Amino acid sequence: VPLKPCRNLVLYFHDILYNGKNAKNATSAIVGAPQWGNLTTLTVNNHFGDLAVFDDPITLDNNLHSRPVGRAQGFYLYDMKNTFSSWLGFTFVLNSTDYRGTITFGGADPILTKYREISVVGGTGDFLMARGIANVSTDAFEGDVYFRLRVNITLYECY
Amino acid sequence: VPLKPCRNLVLYFHDILYNGKNAKNATSAIVGAPQWGNLTTLTVNNHFGDLAVFDDPITLDNNLHSRPVGRAQGFYLYDMKNTFSSWLGFTFVLNSTDYRGTITFGGADPILTKYREISVVGGTGDFLMARGIANVSTDAFEGDVYFRLRVNITLYECY
Amino acid sequence: VPLKPCRNLVLYFHDILYNGKNAKNATSAIVGAPQWGNLTTLTVNNHFGDLAVFDDPITLDNNLHSRPVGRAQGFYLYDMKNTFSSWLGFTFVLNSTDYRGTITFGGADPILTKYREISVVGGTGDFLMARGIANVSTDAFEGDVYFRLRVNITLYECY
Numbered sequence: 001v002p003l004k005p006c007r008n009l010v011l012y013f014h015d016i017l018y019n020g021k022n023a024k025n026a027t028s029a030i031v032g033a034p035q036w037g038n039l040t041t042l043t044v045n046n047h048f049g050d051l052a053v054f055d056d057p058i059t060l061d062n063n064l065h066s067r068p069v070g071r072a073q074g075f076y077l078y079d080m081k082n083t084f085s086s087w088l089g090f091t092f093v094l095n096s097t098d099y100r101g102t103i104t105f106g107g108a109d110p111i112l113t114k115y116r117e118i119s120v121v122g123g124t125g126d127f128l129m130a131r132g133i134a135n136v137s138t139d140a141f142e143g144d145v146y147f148r149l150r151v152n153i154t155l156y157e158c159y
Numbered sequence: 160v161p162l163k164p165c166r167n168l169v170l171y172f173h174d175i176l177y178n179g180k181n182a183k184n185a186t187s188a189i190v191g192a193p194q195w196g197n198l199t200t201l202t203v204n205n206h207f208g209d210l211a212v213f214d215d216p217i218t219l220d221n222n223l224h225s226r227p228v229g230r231a232q233g234f235y236l237y238d239m240k241n242t243f244s245s246w247l248g249f250t251f252v253l254n255s256t257d258y259r260g261t262i263t264f265g266g267a268d269p270i271l272t273k274y275r276e277i278s279v280v281g282g283t284g285d286f287l288m289a290r291g292i293a294n295v296s297t298d299a300f301e302g303d304v305y306f307r308l309r310v311n312i313t314l315y316e317c318y
Numbered sequence: 319v320p321l322k323p324c325r326n327l328v329l330y331f332h333d334i335l336y337n338g339k340n341a342k343n344a345t346s347a348i349v350g351a352p353q354w355g356n357l358t359t360l361t362v363n364n365h366f367g368d369l370a371v372f373d374d375p376i377t378l379d380n381n382l383h384s385r386p387v388g389r390a391q392g393f394y395l396y397d398m399k400n401t402f403s404s405w406l407g408f409t410f411v412l413n414s415t416d417y418r419g420t421i422t423f424g425g426a427d428p429i430l431t432k433y434r435e436i437s438v439v440g441g442t443g444d445f446l447m448a449r450g451i452a453n454v455s456t457d458a459f460e461g462d463v464y465f466r467l468r469v470n471i472t473l474y475e476c477y
Binding site for chain 1: 161162190191192193194196207208209210236237238239240244246248265266267269276277278279280290291292315
């Protein structure tokens with residue numbers, strides 16, 4: 001049986017990493033690092049081993065200052081020494097007039113490649129029992145402190 | 160097709176966090192913390208950034224000293240600065256006459272809200288290929304050292 | 319409806335843990351540890367609380383030097399004080415003539431027991447929407463620095 005998409009959403013989330021000076025604005029913080037790293041600067045070797053916890057605003061467009069429709073919450077880690085690559089476990093907690101419920105994601109994100117797909121592994125509320133994939137792209141970044149991800153979600157199980 | 164629940168379980172698990180003095184009884188330990196935190200005390204700002212690993216006893220009722228039917232194993236992290244909220248990835252490893260197998264969970268837990276649902280993302284043994292949701296509530300807590308979660312699991316895929 | 323497997327794969331992955339002296343060869347590093355631990359040596363109490371990030375080569379046979387067909391990327395943590403046990407969240411990123419796509423896993427791995435099954439929670443590419451289980455066994459290890467896992471994957475949902 002060929003799979004047919006039953007729902008599509010495009011959302012953005014915005015990550016501002018704590019760097020020792022931006023405690024007020026930061027939405028994420030490094031909480032684990034390898035022996036050669038530290039908790040205020042992403043480490044050498046493509047940040048291999050850095051682990052960050054985040055609570056990032058989700059918006060419908062690419063503007064950090066648009067009204068958030070929810071929060072992206074969870075963690076990401078950098079896991080390759082010779083290129084940028086990450087692994088993410090997180091949930092979109094959506095709480096707006098359009099969407100109410102959660103979508104949980106897990107998977108590897110090979111940051112510098114063209115196709116970056118992670119798995120949708122579960123959901124609640126409007127997204128009860130959701131499954132599918134999310135195409136992730138870096139919509140913008142500023143040094144090591146800010147990045148914005150565009151997440152194009154395709155669900156193949158909807159109820 | 161409307162979803163129909165095929166199985167329901169209610170279980171409790173008990174978490175005793177290492178605080179520097181309770182090494183014998185502790186069932187969990189902080190292993191990651193932000194730059195302003197440490198590994199024996201949950202940090203300020205609603206514990207934002209603290210990451211704990213746990214191996215907690217699971218019981219059928221709310222008594223810590225009841226005979227365990229398995230272990231809840233994995234990690235939780237606190238991910239909001241302005242309220243208590245966590246993200247969990249863990250597995251119920253069940254090994255009793257009633258249940259034999261595992262149930263794996265992932266998702267955001269907005270601790271202070273009324274409805275706290277995380278996703279059941281997989282299972283093995285008696286719970287092979289399980290999927291569904293788990294309603295989580297804090298059944299009790301004592302300061303930062305002990306909490307007990309009631310987990311009401313609804314599976315929508317059973318085999 | 320009884321479940322029927324639709325696909326089976328056996329793959330190996332190889333983990334070389336950073337110990338302070340093997341930066342070049344290491345494929346993983348401890349990035350979180352409990353208060354009594356450190357980032358270059360696995361800790362006492364069966365490594366309880368140690369959290370490692372990894373990017374390990376995947377091979378078709380048990381030879382570390384065989385041509386990799388992909389990378390196993392993610393994290394593992396040790397979560398029991400009185401025996402060896404771990405919890406893993408990771409993705410097989412496969413990129414060979416045989417396999418192209420990802421398989422994402424999550425679950426508890428009771429290292430010293432006979433049956434060690436974790437869940438396949440999602441997939442992309444050739445493994446779009448994969449679900450199933452993976453039987454894991456330690457094929458070899460050398461002290462605390464090297465281990466090789468044999469992963470026998472059974473999928474019950476294939477598209």
